[in-house]
Amino acid sequence: MTRSEGLTLFTAAAAFAALAALPFVTEGFYLTLAVNMALYIALCTAWTLFSGPTHLVSLATAAFFGIGTYSVAIGIEILPFPLLILCGGVAGALFAALVGAATLRVSGAYFVIFTLGLAELTRQVVAYLQTKVFGSMGLFVLTDHGEGDLFRYLLGLIAAIFLVGWLIGRARLGFAMRVIGNDEVVARHFGIEVARSKVILFMVSGAFIAMVGAIMAPRYAYIEPQSAFNPTMSFLVVIMALLGGTRRLWGPLVGVVPFTIVADFISANFPDHFNVIIGLAFLAVVYLLKDGVTGAIEQALGRRRRAASVTGEGRA
Amino acid sequence: MSGPILEVASLSKAFGGLVAVNDVSFALAEGELLGLIGPNGSGKTTTMNLVSGALAPTAGEIRLDGAPISGLSPSVISRAGVARTFQLVRVLPGMTAVENVVAGAVFSRAGLWGVAAEATARRLLGRVGLEERAELPLSAMTYIDQKRVELARALAADPRVLLLDEWLAGLNPTELQTAIELLKEIHADGMTIIMVEHVMDAIRSLCDRCVVMNTGAKIAEGDTAAVLADPHVMAAYLGDE
Amino acid sequence: MEILITGVLLGGTYALIALGLTLQYGVARIMNLANGETLVAACFGAWLLFTAAQISPLWGLLIIAPLGFVANGLIYAGLLRPLVRRAVTQGALEVDAILATFGLLFLFEGAMHLIFGGSFFNYQFLAVPFELLGESYALNRVVAFAAAAIISVLLAFFLYRTRFGTAIRAVAVDPDAARLVAIDVEFVALFAFALGGAITACGGALLSTFYTFEASMGGIFMIKALIIVIMGGVGDVRGAVLAALILGVIETLVASLVDPGLTLTATYGLFVTILLFRPQGLFGGAAG
Incomplete structure (x- = not known):
């Protein structure tokens, strides 16, 4: 570990400790907002784990989230909550493996289309199974976990996502993804199993998203397909992550924090205009902020540095 | 005495109706440097793509040290010990x-x-x-x-067979001399190489043996000097008259 | 048999929607995720014409199709062409196009929601029984199918028998080669995108005669159209028509024999099968 990495780790740990204490000092509206923020930070970072290096826009977030939620709903009478979060992760990974194996071998556009309807598809299947096979529409998740507990669980998960992301970056898988991102043909010709690497990464990302869904299950109390598989979530994640920038794992952070506040304000005050504003936000990201806020900042810094080095050489 | 390290047997590749490689066979001994030559469009690069796994053959077989590799994915072939450079870098x-x-x-x-x-x-x-x-x-x-x-990068893969697809193209005379010396050294260290090449000086000074292709088929094979003097080969390069 | 015919009748309209999309994706190389919104807008357009001005949806096509053409042409020229021009690779364009058309999808869906609200709409047009092979079907479905068939045939005639149609197909196969034989690729792309919009709008107007519609259904229809396009092979007119009929039949089968709530599942089942076994489309030759 280098010195700067150590420093980053220390700062991050201190920030997490401070945030973990937060639920004791605030409650109500701000705590709910904090949970929402943590929720989307976890989702967007897990999303970026896969979609950042592969440039494949995944719209499967809501499907994985719902799978995690349902894992808890099904098992809450039998197993303790923390264990169910892990079960949700495993279910998410397995689901990602199935979807990835079917779609990641062919062109990227097909993957996007497939994930686009995945939440709706899973919702239909779950609704069908519940009504026709099990005979009830929803499931109860009654726990004594309050918003503060959910917040701490989410913080722990965010830390885990960053840690895993950092480890992948240092491992062969991360290096393979960089090679694939540069030239898939070269990657293939030097022994990289391109499809398999993508599927593994998709599984990691899907597992984390499902775990977020599992953690959030107690908030809903009554789980039914319509609320667990909410396609809007998939789009919100894409737009927040892209707004922040997906070149760095921490890029989405920059997008989530302001966007959650704005989205909260809009859905409270102009609920009918929500889709219009999401649409405009998508267009703004594509046309104005191609690499997100962090990308734009890095580019500006790079330009200044280059300018500085040019003038430096001029003087020498 | 072991068998050839790479064996290409009755290899064919058709793209729809166009037969790019037509019933080509040759073998390569360990430590050999083979030139694969022929006019543009004669199927040399397609042959390289078949060996490296970029394309799957329509018929025929490729064996690396006795084990069939034809039709496998490039990543598997890479781990088996074939590395390459690309015609367009x-x-x-x-x-x-x-x-x-x-x-x-x-x-x-x-x-x-x-x-x-x-x-x-x-x-x-x-x-x-x-x-x-x-x-x-x-x-x-x-x-x-x-x-x-x-x-x-290709050498770093520690290949058993190295494929060079027009690696010398586009070099100026000085660079070409350095590059030829470099390949000579690598070959002297025991590397088995197939090179697709148009630069005749390089072929003459490097290759032990040559396979000549024209319109998808093998038209000659043998000692470099003898092959280059073959009237069929000259006709293929210069036209029939 | 009844299921089969109902399925084929539904598939006729699907075919038009998918033909519109395949023109946009196959020729203009833009995966237009907002295509479903053209469809929904056309549904509302036909409804407005019928209820407010007593114009039959069939005559309404003469108004709706040109509007679809102009609107999609403007979207392409104003929003999408800049993306095509700045794209370094086909992959980069694909990502940009997907995100931009997502934006449009939300924008238009939100706008229609604001105007028409979230309730369901339908109107009574030719809602009389029609006897066919001993069973009776709603006449509006039969008429919609016939109109869709006529429009498809006209489109096929245009693409395969006219000079400009041939140019469009040339761009679909290879834009660079088309440019070499002096085809104005940018104009052809613009025209194909606009024409695709017009065809989809026709599909929407016909759909509204027998289908209960609402402001937010564009997304699902777009997914169906995309799956049809992939099944048929991108840019392949005959493939799209056949795939649409297959999808119509399978959906009707699942809805009437298993559960109406599982139609999208059926569509996806078909999609996965195609991806696994024939990713190049039903009629595509081997890749390469």
């Missing part, structure tokens, strides 16, 4: 020279990682004369230097 533009060469060593037959991979990469970059530019991103390198990185 393919580098990883967003990565440094060292990282480019490390990329050759990690997942291929070499299977190196970490310190060992980086040491190999630096040694090979030294070998192709790029030790001072090891930290440069490839997008900032000249065409010639990119070609050198490609060769170092």
